[in-house]
Amino acid sequence: MTTEPAIRAHALGRDFTLSTGPLLRRTRTTATAVRDVTFTIAPGETVAYLGPNGAGKSTTMKMLTGILAPTRGHLTVLGLPPSRRRTALAARIGVVFGQRTTLWWDLPLRDSLALTRHLYRVPARTHTARLDHLTHALDLAPFLHTPVRQLSLGQRMRGDLAAALLHDPDLLILDEPTIGLDIVSKTAIREFLLDLNTRRNTTILLTTHDLSDVERLCRRVILIDHGTLAYDGDLDGLHALAPAPRTLVVDLQHPADPLDLPGARHLRTQGPRQWLELTGPPAPAIAEAAARHPIADLALHEPGIEDVLARLYRRPT
């Protein structure tokens, strides 16, 4: 049991058939959403599944949860083929689609959470203990009795997370769990997920466009682009894959012409402040700048994961 991977995808692919044109002269074309994806996720891992819009992220998520059957390849989740064993799998995984909700819109959050007990046949005592824990960990108490339609997005998302976790799943699949949330709500959800992974060893797979989610939560990144795997490894390796240059920001005491420094390329000027992209080591450029102008301040910016991904996404395939 312990050696069985949480997810095993081998040469996984999914096509969609599109019918276009008038009824009698329909032409059928095949669009490939996922071409060929192979990866394995071990129990207890936290993995970010990244890619630009249309890369095949959501299609992969739908195949993992069994609501879409693969066109080709081999897929098991917790040892089960998802689309054929959808309901058996549903009892063992938790799923949150950030833009959809499973909660009852008109009823207090409490009622939706109570229903999961019957949905997953959880003994009453176990259910109560888990609900108490989640109420505390996700700070649900202030709105447990509020109808879901009156909840803020951040509250609703915490409610959806609780609903997905009350049956204590081994694997949590999150599709953009922090979409539209403010920084406080985002942080609360990230810390909660981190704690869940550490204490319960719950495997977490998430897609996101918010890269601070990735930096805080995920030790491993899988990057998908045009339906194929572009990268699978840790965050540092991702930086190495598309090295983004560091940026030097120079605040001069007075506005000046664009600086021409060794190992640096001028990007832009705003009053006395200038941005330069470093192509070599920073020391000679800084020394040269200081020799020419009186300098008020200096800053060196490391490239963020956004810059790395922006470079990767723009790369032609």
Place this chain on the structure above:
Amino acid sequence: MRLYRAVFANGLRRHATYRAATAAGLLTNTVFGLINAGVLLALFDARPHINGYDAADAITHVFITQALLAPTAIMGPPLELGERIRTGDIATDLMRPAHPLAWWLADDLGRAAFQTAFRGAPTFTAGALLLPLDLPADPARWAAFTTAAALAVLIGFALRYLFALAGFWLLDTRGLASLLFLAGPAFSGVLLPLVLFPEPLATTMRALPWASMIQFPVEAFLGKHTPPELAAGLARQAAWAAALLALGALATTRATRKAVVQGG
């Protein structure tokens, strides 16, 4: 079974949250009932007996109809399932270890139970207080009516479930909706009692499922049938409910297959 009892309870409670809508619906049902009764009283004043109906039967028909409108949802609203199919929220529903037909039936029966208690019964009571309705003294007639009304709710659910699932194959179900919610009131006996229609139209209408939702339960209430006729009518209702629910189960399998295999 516990799950569906819980879904039923949630379905009931969530309708209970809309108190103003319930009060407005109750008022509408009563006012329309009075208007309809007024029209039919004028008609029966000119012709006291039409195909077995007299004036008291006609106004009782009107108020039973108004009381059954909300529980059977014959003029809507459609199931929320349709909207979930259109928006794609159905994907999260497919993740639940529950059968969609049973889930939505439990939810809709919760709605119907609430509507019966808080719209149907008060509407009929208002009618009975304002007009000389024909109230059965025989408990057997009440029992027959209750059974017929319950089967009518099942048929109403099955029709709306099939309509909602049509969203898997049709991009836009609004055309079908207007057809369905026009056919419903006309063919069931909501607009006019079916006894007022000429032959062979009346017989044709009685053969369709909608007649089982209003006309037959009304006649069971009025005691218009001999025991064998009553049994046959209930059997016809049960057959419609069973056939439409079976079709719903088949459509569910097909729709799930289409969503999972073809991708929606």
